[in-house]
Amino acid sequence: MKEGASTVRRWKDLDTDLLVKIFLCFDVLQLTLGIAHVCNSWHSACCDPLLWKTLDLSMLRSNFIKILLESYVYVDEFSDKALTCLLKISLSLSRGQIRTLIFHFNLYAGDEQFTYIAERCPHLRHLVMPAWNRIKKDVICKAIRTWRSLKSLTMPSIVNPPYLIKEIAVNCKNFNELKIMGPFDVLFASMIVRFLPNLKVLSLRCSSIVKDALLLILDDLPNLKVLNISHSLLIEGPLLSPVMLEKIIKKPDKIILEKAARLREFLTCIEHSCIMCQCTRSDEGFMRWYKYEEGLSKMDEARSLAL
Known part of the structure; x- marks a missing residue:
């Protein structure tokens, strides 16, 4: 350069610390597929x-x-390949550093x-599960055995939850936060009481809750500190479908x-005027x-479970 001319620095020559601060402003798609x-x-x-x-993948859905056949959903090939590609790049870049992993409830991941x-x-440590349909029981159990540092789980509705609760109890000694996005009955409550006695935070927001299940939680979870039942339907008697008014x-x-x-x-x-209560009803x-605004399912009145 001529004497007196201003020095021009290229983007690629910026200090790594500065690049990282800039890259924090971008989402996972921009990082993995572009930057x-x-x-x-x-x-x-x-x-x-x-x-x-x-790693927030909540913008990605299948x-x-x-x-009619088990797993009761068919995911098209392009959707599956897009998820696999994003996982390979992001998990390669992360080098095992991910502590919180967030999926969309309509993301149907497979076993592999x-x-x-x-x-x-x-x-x-913190997991927001994808939909369960295409993941076999033994695959989920094997994953839980790997995640021994797991402390918090947000789980969509599952037909047979006991095996998961048992696996967490055996392998995740620091587990103390649970959010359930689905009906909550006495069977579910009894499994939590039996296997997760150290639970401190439980969110059942926007769900059907059997009153006896709620009483069981309140009586037999001595370490429970935070319980969220906001916008839920509290039911007298067993859960029925549809819920009897x-x-x-x-x-x-x-x-x-x-x-x-x-x-x-x-x-x-x-509050009878609460929009979320009206939606649950x-x-x-x-x-x-x-049916609702994107991101609404990630909200929670229990601060530690809000995303």
Whole structure:
């Protein structure tokens, strides 16, 4: 350059720390499919652990149709390949640093994809599960055995939850936060009481909750600190489908409130004008999240479970 001319620095010559701070402003799609492939220095910066504390894939959902055969969904080939490609790049860049992993409830991962995730995220602490349909029981159990540091789980509705709860109890000694996005009955409550006695935070928001199940939780989880039943339908008697309106309890009664008094936070909503309560009632306690604003399912009144 001529004497006196200003010095021009190229983007690829920026200090790695500066690049990382800039890259924190981008989402996983921009990082994995664009930025990481620009040049060697940008690729190296994209491997920084600061970028991979959380892998948020909640913007990614499967293109699927419902079918009658098990697993009851068919996911098209392009959708599957897109997920596999994104997982391979992001989990390669993250180098095992991911602590929080978030999936969309309409993402239907398969056995191979879920196994790949488990093997490359061995230090996972917080997990928001994808849909279960295409993941076999033994694959889920093997993953839980890998995630011994797991502390928090958000789980969509599952037909047979006991095996998962047992696996967590045996392998995840620090587990203490659970969010259930689906009906909550006495069987489910009894499994939690039996196998997760150290649970501290439980969210049942926007669900159908059997009153006896709620009482069981309040009586027999001595370490519980935060319980969220906001926007839920509290049901007298067993769960039925559809939920019978005459069985819905309008608000927690005196017995429930007395038992919940020991908690640090008992989060409820009894406002008849609440839009979320109206949605839960309209959906009969089994939320059809696809009908509502994107990201609404990630909200939670229990702060540690809000995404």
